[in-house]
Amino acid sequence: MKIYPWQKNSWTKVFSNTEKMPHAQIFYGSQTQEINKFVGELIKSILCAQPIKEHFSCNECQDCLWNETSHPDLKVVESSSDKDEKINSDILNIANVREIKKFLELSSHQANGKKIVVIYGAERLNIAASNALLKTIEEPPRNCLIILTVNNLANLLPTITSRSRLISFTKPSKEDAINYLKETNNMDLIDRLELYNNSPLQLIGEKEMLNDVNIILDELRKGYAVDLMKVNNIWLHNGLAWIINLLQKWSYEILLYKLSEEHNYFPRDIKLIHKLAFNADLSKLLTYQKSLNKIKFYAKTSVNKEINLNSVMIEYKNIFTN
Ligand SMILES: [Zn+2]
Structure with missing residues (x-):
C-alpha cells in the first residue's frame, strides 16, 4: 500500500493534468504523518523514470533506488542548526530560502526532469523567509516543483496560498477505517476505534x-x-x-x-x-x-x-x- 486508501482522491487530483502540473503545491491537514507519507510517495513517483499505473513509482529504476534525501534533484529543506539561534532553532529563515533558490537554478540531473523542493511543516517559515519564497513562487525557475506541507493553511501567507495548488487531506470515513482494519488484520481492535477518533492508524499505533x-x-x-x-x-x-x-x-x-x-x-x-x-x-x-x-x-x-x-x-x- 503506497498511499492510504482514503488519500486516493488527493492522489488523483495531483495527477489530474500532468502536462501542466502547478509548480507550487500545498498539502494541508491535521494528520501530519499521513500527509508526509503521501508526499514521500509523490516525490518518488515524480522522480521515477518509468512510473507504473496510476502514476506510482516503479521501485526499480535508478531514480527509485536513490532514497528520498539523496536524489540529486530533490531538496528537503531543514532548519539550519546555527548555535546563535538556539531558541528558535526550528525556524526556517531567509538563508534557507536562498538555498532553495540556488538549488532550483541548477540544471536537473535527469534530462528534462523536475527539480523538487519540499518544505515539511511550512509554518516554520519566518516572515522574511515567507516573502523570499513568495518571490520564487512568483518567478519560478523552469521545471521546478515546490511542495509545502502545513497543518493549518492560515499559518501561511495568503499570497503564497493564492499562488499554489491546495490539496486538502481529511480523516478517513468510518467505512474507510473499518476496511483498513480488515486489510491489516486488525479487526480485533474495532471496539476501540471511536476512542481514537476513528483513526485506524492511531488505533493500531x-x-x-x-x-x-x-x-x-x-x-x-x-x-x-x-x-x-x-x-x-x-x-x-x-x-x-x-x-x-x-x-x-x-x-x-x-x-x-x-x-x-x-x-x-x-x-x-x-x-x-x-x-x-x-x-x-x-x-x-x-x-x-x-x-x-x-x-x-x-x-x-x-x-x-x-x-x-x-x-x-x-x-x-x-x-x-x-
Ligand atoms: Zn522508478
Missing part, C-alpha cells in the same frame, strides 16, 4: 496499550466507588500525559451525555455513562475538565507523576454523589 486502557476503564466505570487503592504506578507506564488524555475522553463523554445525551468515544459503555452522568455534579465535572487540562499542560515536564495521578483520581471520585 496504540495497540500495545489497549490492555492498560481496559484496566483503567474498569476502575473509572465504578464512579464514586472507584477503588483508590487500585490506582498504582503501573498505570503510569505509558506516561502521565497518556493517562490524562484517557481521563479527558472518559470524563468528557460523561459531560457530553449530561448536557446533550450524545456520545462520542465510548459507544459500547453508553448505559453506564448514562448512569454516571446522572450521578455526576455538573459544576464538579466542569472543574475536572479544567484540572485535567492544567495537568496535561505540564505532564511532560518533571512533575511528580504519582502525586498528580492520585489527585486527579480523588477529584474524579468526588464528581459523583454515590
